[in-house]
Amino acid sequence: MKKIKAAIIGAGFIGKAHLEAIRRLGYVEVVAIGQSSEKHAEEYAKSLHIPKAYGNYMDLLQDDEIEVVHNCTPNHLHYEINKQTLLHGKHLLSEKPLTLTSSEAKELYELALEKRLITGINFNYRQFPMVQQLKNMVNDSDLGEIRIIRGSYLQDWLLYDTDYNWRMEPQFGGETRALSDIGSHLFDLVQYVTDLRITEVLADLSIVHPIRYTSSKNGTSSETNDILKQVDIKTEDYCSVLVRFSNGARGVFTVSQVSAGKKNALEINLDGLTSSGTWKQEEPFKLQMGYRDKPSETILRDPALLKKKALPYLHYPSGHEEGWTDSLKNTMQHFYDAVFNNYETPADSVATLKDGYQAMLINDAIIRSVKSGTWEAVVSV
Structure with a gap:
């Protein structure tokens, strides 16, 4: 079975939780980690057994192997990273809030509709x-x-x-x-x-x-x-x-x-x-x-x-x-089921960018x- 290749940007508490939940699926491989610097990215990648490390998320988005991005960064970084992920044609699962303002959220919601990618917000x-x-x-x-x-x-x-x-x-x-x-x-x-x-x-x-x-x-x-x-x-x-x-x-x-x-x-x-x-x-x-x-x-x-x-x-x-970790695993399961099967949208248990807006x-x-x-x-x- 071909594995879906994913990347996580931000490897704090919630990023590590995403990683653990993804690995429980079996058919998704986290191939890259993104952090605020090359040094931190390499440290996290080594400790978490992830092959690639990026100190700049724009470099990560240029990686053609990566199909899905998990945005687990602090709130103020959500909008720009989410936007660039969609513009680079990659499926997106973002932590909440979607953005810091409703105008930014509206822009991302409309962009996701245009790009027809699988997207979600982690309301687990x-x-x-x-x-x-x-x-x-x-x-x-x-x-x-x-x-x-x-x-x-x-x-x-x-x-x-x-x-x-x-x-x-x-x-x-x-x-x-x-x-x-x-x-x-x-x-x-x-x-x-x-x-x-x-x-x-x-x-x-x-x-x-x-x-x-x-x-x-x-x-x-x-x-x-x-x-x-x-x-x-x-x-x-x-x-x-x-x-x-x-x-x-x-x-x-x-x-x-x-x-x-x-x-x-x-x-x-x-x-x-x-x-x-x-x-x-x-x-x-x-x-x-x-x-x-x-x-x-x-x-x-x-x-x-x-x-x-x-x-x-x-x-x-x-x-x-x-419990909580299992709810996160369910999120990943229903999100990646849509990615793997080329559905238009995930199951309704996965919150959409519309819900985030x-x-x-x-x-x-x-x-x-x-x-x-x-x-x-x-x-x-």
């Missing part, structure tokens, strides 16, 4: 088996009409005023931070599972630490003798958003990066006219179902119990739990709402 929470179960329960009207949608995404890695990261700097992370970093996952997941569109938002945000302190190494201060530098913070630590959906349903979402004890606490709650369903990323192997006239129940990840359309997302017997438009509406203090309409792609 769509790929969990129990998310697929919940989505299919909604499709089959098991919950009745969805009327209330609640969700949250809570973390604590920026709890202290001595916690600092490049994502806090608007020129690198964008005009919003918690919203674009984790809120985008929440908004995408809810719209995907319910097949409803967010149409209006009313938002409130807070910069819990208007001043933070970085060490002399421009990072989190962990040493008592660090020389601390004071930095003014312009992006939010917390945001809550009231939401209206295309079917008239209402919702509320909260994102925070300063909630102690919450590590990666993504949760969605769907309240239908028949029953309710809850999925938590930190307990991904189960759904909690609620009813008025009978006891609540827990549905576990068991191939013998789930809906048929959810089964392609399961790979192990019940009790052998599948829509996420930016939601972000824009939230920013407008914070400034105006009123409901703001979300432009639809």
Whole structure:
């Protein structure tokens, strides 16, 4: 079998996660790594057993052997690398956000349509088996009409005023931070599972630490003798958003990066006219179902119990739990299935550049709402 040849630009945490997930497929080979310098590229390539190293991504894109590019770089680099990848005729799987602005996202979305390449955004929470179960329960009207949608995404890695990261700097992370970093996952997941569109938002945000302190190494201060530098913070630590959906349903979402004890606490709650369903990323192997006239129940990840359309997302017997790394592997599987078979688009569980563009438009509406203090309409792609 001919192997698809891929390259990863950016070999930090998420780049390495992409690499591991790709290698589980068996029919895709990562042949090149791209980094910010030749030295770093060669170091990563050697440690990760990748044959080619590029210190300049434009040189990497000139490599005719490479068919697919994974953009795993910091946010501010996404637009130009994504654009050049498409212009060089290579399939693209990008980390979110697609770009830092909606105008750039629109340009990439239209360019991808023109080039007719396989593209995707890594909203990998769509790929969990129990998310697929919940989505299919909604499709089959098991919950009745969805009327209330609640969700949250809570973390604590920026709890202290001595916690600092490049994502806090608007020129690198964008005009919003918690919203674009984790809120985008929440908004995408809810719209995907319910097949409803967010149409209006009313938002409130807070910069819990208007001043933070970085060490002399421009990072989190962990040493008592660090020389601390004071930095003014312009992006939010917390945001809550009231939401209206295309079917008239209402919702509320909260994102925070300063909630102690919450590590990666993504949760969605769907309240239908028949029953309710809850999925938590930190307990991904189960759904909690609620009813008025009978006891609540827990549905576990068991191939013998789930809906048929959810089964392609399961790979192990019940009790052998599948988590975050498996969701990423599912992303790669469904993305590369389209590349290998020359499909026009991947399965709908792979978020498209259109979805990435829509996420930016939601972000824009939230920013407008914070400034105006009123409901703001979300432009639809």
